[in-house]
Amino acid sequence: DVKVTQSSRYLVKRTGEKVFLECVQDMDHENMFWYRQDPGLGLRLIYFSYDVKMKEKGDIPEGYSVSREKKERFSLILESASTNQTSMYLCASSRLVSETQYFGPGTRLLVL
């Protein structure tokens, strides 16, 4: 089975802190994605990557950056956390040209 893991299930940070969310997949997938999930808005794509060191902006990249130094790991970085970044963050991965994405359990981030 494909396994996508995220470093934390719950995280509480203060405004202005730098926040790292990590995602690891064990299926040698080329594509990795970061979404945020908010009630009524569904999931919105923040960034995605289709190869090591490659990244593309999604629909809402402002306030976020990403890093992909290894194929299995995709990090989401909040350079200076703000309260409007309080949300559920979901990581996903897929094969390069494939329609099926596999999701991690999510990280619920609260920024105070």
Next chain:
Amino acid sequence: AQTVTQSQPEMSVQEAETVTLSCTYDTSENNYYLFWYKQPPSRQMILVIRQEAYKQQNATENRFSVNFQKAAKSFSLKISDSQLGDTAMYFCAFMKQLSAGNMLTFGGGTRLMVKP
């Protein structure tokens, strides 16, 4: 840009009955993919069913089936013989094409409660 709309924020159904979740989308593409994902409480999101736009036949997966109306840009999910384990958030999603970095566009979700 593509948009996906789920007009029912919440629904409930009695166990063993049938329920239909609605989804409409807007696109100018001719070839694309549509999905229903399920997110159970405190559990990971999983794919329920997928439909390729070029296929006229509606996809089915055990108790789950879709009604795909391409001209109407409608993609509803029917759950037959509902079970308590079907309680979850359901998201309809659209993918424009298969390519490197195959992005999904999601609807706002429908929270389904199956009652005993």
